[in-house]
Amino acid sequence: MARKVATPSPPLPHLAWSLTFHLSPLPPPPSLTGDKLLLPQAALESLLEAASQSAANHLQSTTTSSSHDPASWDYVSPYETLSRRNEARQQLPHPLTFRVTNLVTGRIAYAGIREFSAEEGQVVLSNFLREGLALPNLEQQQQQEGEDDARLFEARIKVEAINIPKGTFARLRPLDAGYEEDWKPILENHLQKNFTTLAVNSILAIPRLSHQPGKDFKFLIDQVKPEGTGAICIVDTDLEVDIEPLNEEQAKESLRQRELRKTAESSSGGQINIDGPKEGTISDGNFVRFNLKTWDRSKPISISVPEENVDILVSTDTIQGYPKLEEWTWARFDGSRPILILPDDPVISSAKELKISLQVYEQTFVDSNSKKPMPPPTNFLLSVTQTIHQNDDEDEEMAEIAPDSEICSNCKRSIPKRSMMLHQNFCFRNNILCPHGCGQVFKRGTESDHWHCTECRAFGLNTPDRNTYNKHMDIAHTSRRCASCDYSAGSLSELATHKTTTCPNKLIICRFCHLVVPQEEDTNFTAAVTGLAPHETSCGGRTTNCHICERIVQLKNMEVHLKNHDLERKSQALPRVCRNVNCARTTADNNLGLCSVCFGPLYSSAYDPTGQALARRVELRYLTQLLKGCGKSWCTNEMCKTGRANSKPPLPTIPSKEATALVKPLVTKEGLQGGYTSHPLHFCVDETVSKRKSLAEMLSLTEDSQGRSGWAIEWCIKAVEVVAFEAMDELDTMNKARGWLEKFAVKRDE
Structure with a gap:
């Protein structure tokens, strides 16, 4: 009789669900990217109900058509049928994919779900979906709100659950010139993080990596496979991406932009040493990057660039990549003083490398349609020293005033007394002292360019080429939002501190799995105690065997465990080796301090309380070695006839009378039982x-x-x-x- 094979579980049925929502008037949150949308909580409940009903109908149709004969091949027991039905009622398709329709214009897009956190009766769409459905973006929406256009708030969006086939191929067509980056890994990362589906004739906007930050490079989705559906799912599938080459016009434009950038080429950067200054040029929109790998860790580090319009960004190897405008540990933007890093700073104490980025803050970019060349690059001189320089202001305060001089009440300079009247007549007529108390003196008529910040103690001077006030306000008093999370900072310094310390999406190299991963949010505040990021705390929970004691230890506790081994190792006493200088064994428990092999021929079970019998046996062994030898070709024992003959040059043979006189002092009871405190023994070994x-x-x-x-x-x-x-x-x-x-x-x- 043939054995009955278990029937495999049927696939999940098609999910029949659709609802109509109002478009949310609020802008999409920063985390809503790609083709993602937000639905209300009621939509999740209705989705589960629809999935349960679809599963029940599907199972009912399959069970009614199947045989009820237990001997049949397709028989399903009532218990298994009920189990399948209950399991199907609790499952939703993965991933959830939707067809989104603008009921006003009839435009269609395909989307995946981010979460169920929208307001009841509303749907929140990403900017990508808004563009695909011909809906206004945030700026257009604000303009139309000012015009009281009620059509915006009456926009009706139909969301319908559909099954989209897994994609195997996608062909993209570049729409812009300047196609120089290696886009395949960029596309892979961008699609994996932001998209669930790809639809034909949609436009992907990918951020550029170089030359023109802040602008996107656009690709048209020209073809997808399998064909016929208009869209494919790219989750849990091997997707082959093909990028069409540039046409002739785009290639010519890319070549022209490359030639324009050569006129403003920046230096290449590279390795820098202490007291080894580096000269170079830097163009607007670019970074010049340097590495410092060796320095005296007992002295402070001073990093300076004399050019005031060149900003310095510094970080350590704890940050992935080089420092950027919004991600650094130390920075200088005002051009007044060098960056001073003290040796007791906890960040620098554990660093293996310092990374330095130089940039021109006020960046200008070349328009792709403009024929004008880029502005000329800026020269710079970067120096890294470990010599402490005294401030010039302190030198001036400590300088003694000459006896025949006095301080001018207007410009605060030391002037000889004999010419003070002439100087003051000229000074009060042509110079103006800053009324805010900063001590700056200006030529009359130029004081309007001097500014004081109303929110802090900063001050500066605008020049025809640089507006330092706007730069200060942008850096120190402009709110910024982290691009990786929802954190909002009041200044660039706060944002940089957040991105280099507590940002859950900060990239780190896990010390246990050695992968570049986000450190995640520290909800339990364990990082301050253990020094481990949340990801490392979780990853370090895995166990392994200690290579010293073979105990099972958690990875995160291995460092402390090995320190205990190190303390035990350092506390050990020096091993006691065999007293025989020719032996290479540790000692055994006997009166002579010999190992068990060397002491074996001397052992006797006879009662010998005075040790005289043992002394005679040692004497006999010595005399036998000196007078007869051991006869071994490898012997190098100087107290053996054979060993003396094998030495180079050979040593003379000792006669019996001299041998007896030589051995007698070595075999006294006190000398033998003195152990390690007495003279060594010389016995032959194998x-x-x-x-x-x-x-x-x-x-x-x-x-x-x-x-x-x-x-x-x-x-x-x-x-x-x-x-x-x-x-x-x-x-x-x-x-x-x-x-x-x-x-x-x-x-x-x-």
Whole structure:
């Protein structure tokens, strides 16, 4: 009899759902990008109800048409039918895709859901969907609100749930000139983050990466596969993207813009050293970037550029990429003083590298239709020093006034007394002292260019080329919103601090999975205690085996665990090795301080409370070595006849009378039982131990992997003894012994 095979679960049925909403009069939030929309909470409830009804109808049709014979192949038990129905009622298609229709104009677009947080009866559309449905953007909407155009608030949007097939291919056509970037990875990232569907004849606007920030590059979706539906789903599918080449007119325009940029080319930047200034040029709209990798960590770092119109942005390697206008740790925008980084700053103490970006803040861009060249680049001289310079203002205050001089009440300069009257007549007539108390003196008629900020203590002077007041207000007192989250900052400095510290979308390299990921929001405030980002706290919860003790330890606790091992390692006492200088083993528990192998021939079970019998056995062994020798070709024992003959040059043979006189002082009871406090012993060993002794001596003369002082001979002997039984040859023994020493031994300088 054939075995009955379980029937696979049927696919989810088609979701039949549609509702009509009013267009929300509020602008879309910054997080609503791509083809996403917001629906009210009631829409989710109706979607679940529609999914339940569709599932019930689908299951009823499949069960009524199937056989009720339990022996049938397509038989489904009542319990399994009920289980499938309950499971289908709780499921929605993934991803949810919709057809969105503007009932006023008849325009159609395709969308995915962001969340169910809109007001009841309203739908919030992204700017991409607004453009696709011929709806006004935010600026047009505000203008039409001023004209009391009621049609805006009567816009009716129909949202219908549909099943869109998974896409396999999309062909894009560039609509603008200047097509120079490598767009494939940019498109992949942009589509993955912002889009659920792609519709034919829609226009994608991708932000440019270089030369013209703030402008978008546009692509037309020319063709999609499978064809016939007009749209495809790009979630959980392998999508092949093909970009058509530029036509002849676009290629000529791209070449013309490239030639224009060559007239204002910036320097390439690169590596910079302490007290090694770098000269270069920087054009508007570009950054020149430098790296500082080595410096004296006990001294402050001073970074300066004499040119006031060149701004300095500095960050460390904790920030991905180079510092940008809205993402930096230290910055200088006013051109007055250098950036001073103190050695006790916690940010610099753990940094491996400093990254420096230079820019001209007041940027101007070339119009793609303009024939005018770019403005000439700005020259700069970047210097990084670690010499503390005293401020010029402090020098002037500390300078002593000459006895025959006095201070002018108008310009506050030191003037000789004999010419004070002439100077004041000229000074009060031609110079004006700033009434706000900043001490600045101006030529009469130019005081209108001097400004004081009404919100802070900043002041400056406008020039024909640069409006420093507008720049200060833009940087210090203009609200800015983070492009990655909903945080709103009151100044550029607050925004930069947010993006480099607490922004949940700040990119970090996870110290556990080593991937570039967002650090996520610190809701439990654990980062301040542990120093781990929320992602690292979650990722570090995985476990692994300690390479020293093989215990199972969480990754985030491994650093503390290894520090405990390091404390245990440093607290260990020096190993006690065999008293025999030719041996390479640790000692055993006996009176002579020998290892068990060297002490074996001397052992006797006879009662010997005075140790005289043991002394005679040691004396006999010594005399046997000196008078007869061990006969081993590898022996190098100086207290052996064979070893003395093997040495280079050979040593003379010792006669019996001299041998007896030589051995007598070495075998006294006090000398033998003194252990390590007495003289060493010289007994012959086998070839293996002799080789281990040579390897241990070689290890004691080498340094560790960090180039620090190596290990004492006692630690090297123990390491070779531990790994000798696992090693394959001498080279393997050396490598494994070095690894053991790195883990467990104490270095000479610790």
